[in-house]
Amino acid sequence: MGPHRKALRTTAVGAVSAALIAGSALHLAPVAQAAPNPVRFVDITGDGGTVLKANVVTPKGAGGRTRYPLLVLPTSWGLPQIEYLAQAQQLADSGYVVVTYNVRGFWQSGGEIEVAGPRDTADASRVIDWALAHTPADERRIGMAGVSYGAGISLLAAAHDERVKVVAALSGWADLIGSIYSGRTQSVQAAAVLDGAGRVTGRQSEELRSVFADFYASNLAREPEIIEWGDRRSPKTYVDRLNRNGTAVMLANAWGDTIFPPNQYTDFYEKLTGPKRLQMRPGDHATPEIAGLLGLPNDVWQDTRRWFDHHLRGVANGIGREAPVRLKPRSSGGYETYPDWKSVAAxxxxxxxxxxxxxxxxxxxxxxxxxxxxxxxxxxxxxxxxxxxxxxxxxxxxxxxxxxxxxxxxxxxxxxxxxxxxxxxxxxxxxxxxxxxxxxxxxxxxxxxxxxxxxxxxxxxxxxxxxxxxxxxxxxxxxxxxxxxxxxxxxxxxxxxxxxxxxxxxxxxxxxxxxxxxxxxx
CATH class of the missing domain: 2.60.120.260 (Galactose-binding domain-like)
Structure with a gap:
């Protein structure tokens, strides 16, 4: 690795550290003001006995025989389990049991970072099992959502666990290699950010360290193995399973996403045959969702709640009749709607x-x-x-x-x-x-x-x-x-x-x- 790449990685680690610390503090702010719904911090046993740190938010007054739809939210890459608490409170107000958990390898959860590998998808199923056994969750109404890393894990989990009926994948990926290795060209700044965050907030597996090393070194001899590694972690590989399960999938991304560019999402959207929705907005990776994570009004999270309300609670909010493709141009303020992606460019x-x-x-x-x-x-x-x-x-x-x-x-x-x-x-x-x-x-x-x-x-x-x-x-x-x-x-x-x-x-x-x-x- 050249000295300029080493410097870039070092700078990324410092920048990511500051951003994560500041972001974590901000995420606490709206929760500290008032928490009307009960919150429990729990340990959940994931795949292979790995302990996952989680928090559970239930509707106020939940009890008896009443069952509520369940939403499971895996955390983003490098962020702690409190990431979604502001949204979890609002979702619980709407009648959901919400379980958010720190994915393996990060913060206080056990294990090593698997990059949405088989153990991560198995963890999601273990979290669902736990929620059905320990909360008033309805086994017939289960959804998953997440930002970035949590979005990818949610899509992969839904493909492997047919109990997941609805997904909202915000600023995620459908094609991991197509994102950070677009045109056979390594996106070095994106990789440095992910690598730096992983080093600061988690424990990288030996496999992941090897992948990063080969990626930075442009090891062409290892290229087929890296592509195969990425394909196993890409929802596009399992699109037939999602279609067979009839999973309702909402995808949201930003035009300028420098980690997961929009093309891989639009291509994936076209291959889905079940209920689906695609929303594109100005911004970079996960920036359109930030206000919502702080508990502030946010159109991404508002549409996410509408998506779940319609598909899990049967609310007649009109989202099923709306044109499913919604685009906000970078140079104007309003949304445009289309019946499908192919109709965007006439x-x-x-x-x-x-x-x-x-x-x-x-x-x-x-x-x-x-x-x-x-x-x-x-x-x-x-x-x-x-x-x-x-x-x-x-x-x-x-x-x-x-x-x-x-x-x-x-x-x-x-x-x-x-x-x-x-x-x-x-x-x-x-x-x-x-x-x-x-x-x-x-x-x-x-x-x-x-x-x-x-x-x-x-x-x-x-x-x-x-x-x-x-x-x-x-x-x-x-x-x-x-x-x-x-x-x-x-x-x-x-x-x-x-x-x-x-x-x-x-x-x-x-x-x-x-x-x-x-x-x-x-």
């Missing part, structure tokens, strides 16, 4: 990438995807995405194509797709594509991006590249241009460009290069 625009352009590798041109968490949070709260001044991008290190000025607003919805021909001078390499909204003065605001890495190519021999950029919802104002920029270095990713490498992008007559931009009709 049309598309193709921008030709003519000519032949050669760039040198190993230098950051100034175009990049920003900083994990920080950049997308700024976009969420102030509509300030990562920016660059397109006219000054050094053409030696960045390939740049621009459209003409658009006469009308371009409402981009979905994933732009790049098709081009690349001729490398080395067998391996990395390129990163960026789509910018360029104003009249040349300032470019990042619309979307995605990395792509190749290995084992013959130097001097061209090959085709098809790259799907991360999905988004962004309005490009009239009078602006769209620009596609491609370079070879981005702080978000580990790059694989040997010293002295060059990449040539061409547009053969029989296979022209272009970028397709998905658009909503005006």
């Amino acid at each position: 049309t598309s625009r193709k921008i030709d990438l003519a000519g032949s352009v050669t760039i040198r590798a190993n230098v950051n041109s100034g175009a990049d995807g920003g900083i994990v968490f920080l950049s997308s949070i700024l976009d969420q709260v102030a509509q300030v995405p990562p920016m660059t001044y397109v006219p000054l991008l050094p053409r030696r290190y960045a390939a740049v194509w621009q459209s003409e000025r658009h006469r009308t607003t371009q409402r981009i919805r979905g994933a732009a797709k790049l098709h081009t021909t690349v001729t490398p001078t080395k067998p391996s390499g990395t390129l990163v594509a960026y789509l910018y909204d360029v104003g009249p003065l040349g300032l470019g605001k990042l619309v979307s991006n995605a990395p792509f890495t190749f290995h084992g190519r013959t130097p001097g021999r061209p090959f085709g590249v098809d790259l799907e950029l991360f999905s988004t919802a962004y309005d490009v104002p009239a009078g602006h241009r769209l620009a596609l920029v491609v370079d070879t270095v981005d702080p978000l990713y580990i790059e694989h460009n040997p010293s002295g490498a060059q990449l040539t992008f061409s547009s053969p007559a029989d296979d022209p290069s272009y970028v397709t931009v998905p658009l909503r009709e005006q």
Whole structure:
């Protein structure tokens, strides 16, 4: 591992430590004010005898023969068992028994971090068993929910335990490898955050330490094993089980999620055949849910309660009749609704990438995807995405194509797709594509991006590249241009460009290069 990667990991550990301590203190605030529903802190025996620290919140006055729907909430990566207490109180007010527990390997729960492995899914079933034996929970009405790590575990548990009828997976993943190894490119900042949080708040298993080491070192010999390891921990692998169980699944994510990008959720959503709902909003990983975790009004958690109320309590709140796909664009305030994901982009625009352009590798041109968490949070709260001044991008290190000025607003919805021909001078390499909204003065605001890495190519021999950029919802104002920029270095990713490498992008007559931009009709 290079010294810059070691420094990044060290910085991430410190940042994560401060964030977790501050976040934990904030989570206590609303609970300390008043707790109208009974709360018990309990030990639950998980898989293999591992002790899981949990808390149980029941409706006020619960007792007798009355049975209540059960909600099980596994904690997020690195957060303690009090994470959901504010929401648990509100859910108990609505008539739920709520059990939240610290997943194995973190804080005071036993065991080691398994990264949503078989023991984690077995733990979820043991928690359900415990709740049915020790609380007034109804075995016929069981749901699971969680943020981030808790979201992934909830989906996996529902696939393996048919008692789980309803899931709300907030800022989670459906494809673990597709998230942090998109385009065969390691998302180093995302991995550093997860690694740092795991080291600060938990106990990493030997297997996990080995996976991180191989990931950072770009160990291609271990790539098939790492992909298999990730697939076993990906809900997409078990989508047939969820469909067979008829599980009602709500998915919510942020456009700028730098840990679990939105494409892997939208692809998974399309494969679900049971009751389902997809909600996308501005922000970064888990940032849309933060206010709700503090007990404040929050549309993500409000819709989560409506989802459970409808499917577990039979409440006629209309959510079953609503269009299931709800999107909040990054550049405007209101929600848009669609019958399915395919309907989001009714049309598309193709921008030709003519000519032949050669760039040198190993230098950051100034175009990049920003900083994990920080950049997308700024976009969420102030509509300030990562920016660059397109006219000054050094053409030696960045390939740049621009459209003409658009006469009308371009409402981009979905994933732009790049098709081009690349001729490398080395067998391996990395390129990163960026789509910018360029104003009249040349300032470019990042619309979307995605990395792509190749290995084992013959130097001097061209090959085709098809790259799907991360999905988004962004309005490009009239009078602006769209620009596609491609370079070879981005702080978000580990790059694989040997010293002295060059990449040539061409547009053969029989296979022209272009970028397709998905658009909503005006």
